[in-house]
Amino acid sequence: MKLKKTFIAIAAASLVAAPATAAEVEVLHYWTSGGEAKSVAELKKIMEAKGHVWKDFAVAGGAGDAAMTALKARVVSGNPPAAAQIKGPSIQEWAKEGSLGIINDSAKDWDKLLPKAVADIMKYKGNYVAAPVNVHRVNWLWINQDALNKAGGKAPANYEEFFALADKFKAQGMVAIAHGGQPWQDATVFESVVLGIGGAKFYNDALVKLDPTALSSPTMLKSFDTLAKIKTYIDKDASGRDWNLATAMVMNGKGGMQFMGDWAKGEFTAANKVSGKDYACVAAPGTAASYTFNVDSFAMFNVKAADAKKGQLDLATAIMSPDFQEVFNLNKGSIPVRPGVNKAKFDACATKSMADFDSTAKSGTLVASFAHGMALPSATQGAIVDVIAKFMNSAMSSKDAVAALVKAAKTK
Numbered sequence: 394m395k396l397k398k399t400f401i402a403i404a405a406a407s408l409v410a411a412p413a414t415a416a417e418v419e420v421l422h423y424w425t426s427g428g429e430a431k432s433v434a435e436l437k438k439i440m441e442a443k444g445h446v447w448k449d450f451a452v453a454g455g456a457g458d459a460a461m462t463a464l465k466a467r468v469v470s471g472n473p474p475a476a477a478q479i480k481g482p483s484i485q486e487w488a489k490e491g492s493l494g495i496i497n498d499s500a501k502d503w504d505k506l507l508p509k510a511v512a513d514i515m516k517y518k519g520n521y522v523a524a525p526v527n528v529h530r531v532n533w534l535w536i537n538q539d540a541l542n543k544a545g546g547k548a549p550a551n552y553e554e555f556f557a558l559a560d561k562f563k564a565q566g567m568v569a570i571a572h573g574g575q576p577w578q579d580a581t582v583f584e585s586v587v588l589g590i591g592g593a594k595f596y597n598d599a600l601v602k603l604d605p606t607a608l609s610s611p612t613m614l615k616s617f618d619t620l621a622k623i624k625t626y627i628d629k630d631a632s633g634r635d636w637n638l639a640t641a642m643v644m645n646g647k648g649g650m651q652f653m654g655d656w657a658k659g660e661f662t663a664a665n666k667v668s669g670k671d672y673a674c675v676a677a678p679g680t681a682a683s684y685t686f687n688v689d690s691f692a693m694f695n696v697k698a699a700d701a702k703k704g705q706l707d708l709a710t711a712i713m714s715p716d717f718q719e720v721f722n723l724n725k726g727s728i729p730v731r732p733g734v735n736k737a738k739f740d741a742c743a744t745k746s747m748a749d750f751d752s753t754a755k756s757g758t759l760v761a762s763f764a765h766g767m768a769l770p771s772a773t774q775g776a777i778v779d780v781i782a783k784f785m786n787s788a789m790s791s792k793d794a795v796a797a798l799v800k801a802a803k804t805k
Contacts, residue, residue, distance in 0.1 A: 418476065431659075531581060596683070596685075686767065
């Protein structure tokens with residue numbers, strides 16, 4: 394009898410100890426390269442510690458284009474994942490369709506923790522439907538430090554200096570500009586060029602507000618002329634190259650420079666490279682006083698089961714926790730989206746990014762990245778990216794590109 398009571402007590406205790414609402418949480422994302430994969434692994438670890446089963450739904454390539462195709466198929470079939478990596482206006486588009494669930498229970502203090510510009514993107518009709526992971530700066534230029542030292546040690550502040558440095562890299566036998574010939578990468582270079590040539594106000598008028606006067610201006614023509622010159626420093630094997638392979642070219646000395654957001658730093662970090670010693674991180678030419686931002690986030694889809702809903706809320710809470718924000722962003726190359734995160738382990742590139750994020754927010758030169766889905770509806774963005782990709786892969790003139798850009802901006 395005593396043995397039976399003991400057994401019952403142990404069984405009861407084990408039931409209390411086990412998570413009563415443990416769930417399988419399927420997460421769709423496109424973080425598959427070295428630094429990104431390490432970052433996702435940290436989130437998986439936190440969720441498993443909460444007793445949930447992490448189901449990885451990773452779709453590589455295309456800055457999320459392939460992942461969005463897979464997501465649409467799942468939603469149409471009535472079987473969406475619990476969470477999906479979605480950002481910017483796309484969150485509002487999915488919410489408008491009635492596909493997203495409300496996560497206010499996990500977001501009670503988020504209005505105090507998040508900048509309004511970020512919080513508004515995470516909400517639909519005043520309710521939180523997505524959790525922000527980080528802040529990326531897109532307008533970075535990554536440079537092989539050894540090659541830069543051999544070329545005089547000065548990073549380019551404008552395009553005249555940039556092309557002079559590119560010539561020196563070519564003379565060293567390197568590919569001057571490491572680039573992956575994929576549409577989103579072409580657009581990443583283009584938006585930094587527009588920002589560098591025209592400044593933050595022009596960028597905002599042209600690529601966020603889609604003002605026809607700005608889009609058809611001499612400044613836009615000059616931006617395409619500059620992009621055309623950049624093309625001449627890219628190697629013939631660039632077509633289809635993944636972005637992280639272009640970053641690897643800079644790392645191993647085959648490439649001199651790369652235009653890429655600060656997720657590139659995650660690759661350097663994963664390879665134990667150190668800023669200032671192995672590579673330099675500087676603002677793209679002409680953009681030192683501006684900041685194009687890209688906020689990664691996970692939108693939560695409508696789920697029916699109570700345990701699945703609890704899994705979503707735990708996921709949202711985990712994403713916004715200071716510990717995760719620190720570890721994730723150290724791996725990813727980005728900066729925390731919320732205050733209260735220990736900054737001691739962040740390197741010079743990250744602390745510079747944090748300082749510039751704050752200063753540009755105050756000066757009005759903090760602008761949304763159109764290339765990375767933060768500024769425009771997906772159809773409009775896609776039409777503009779198509780124009781840029783065509784320009785990069787043909788003999789299209791700058792004049793014709795400007796005309797095509799004006800037309801693409803009208804796509805709804």
